[in-house]
């Protein structure tokens with residue numbers, strides 16, 4: 001059964017990998033699972049048909065037979081659980097890889113999202129000048145801790161896993177801020193993720209939506 005995911009019909013970043021369907025595409029590419037994409041407009045995302053799939057009216061969603069999922073953590077976990085390539089076989093190593101997925105989404109991503117909000121949505125508020133450095137400091141604290149843990153390893157816990165896929169996806173969103181550059185080992189970590197053929201295929205497939213040149217193999 002070929003799964004179908006949803007993605008932006010028009011993306012704020014023009015398909016440069018920041019929309020969260022990228023992580024789902026990446027996971028599907030890592031495990032060699034072909035997929036279809038249904039593009040949705042901002043209006044359609046808030047209408048009943050899409051809300052039935054995603055209660056918060058967002059992308060991505062994932063449909064496979066009778067199963068409909070939302071939340072990238074749940075989707076990537078589902079893909080990793082049912083296909084080989086993203087989680088180790090050893091039970092403890094598997095549990096640790098899953099831990100890194102949660103860490104990416106619940107410990108590292110929130111301050112990064114907060115920084116994005118402070119920069120973009122709150123940029124014109126009179127209190128922004130005071131708040132922005134505080135928010136940026138929270139991001140730096142997390143990156144410092146993550147950087148210390150990663151050290152000079154290639155990946156967070158042995159071989160590349162869904163935990164790295166999620167962590168690199170979360171860190172990618174920081175690049176524009178310049179903060180990631182302060183942590184060379186995290187920069188190199190993200191670059192290693194982006195260099196993976198599966199990531200490149202995922203990026204190209206998303207980018208093609210906006211350049212009008214579908215990459216070979218993707219059904220439209």
Ligand SMILES: N[C@@H](CCC(=O)N[C@@H](CS)C(=O)NCC(=O)O)C(=O)O
Pocket residue numbers: 018019020021045057058059060070071072073
């Ligand atoms: N926690 C959710 C976040 C989903 C999310 O924020 N999606 C964004 C695109 S990257 C979206 O649909 N934004 C439009 C909106 O919220 O109206 C996940 O990881 O799937």
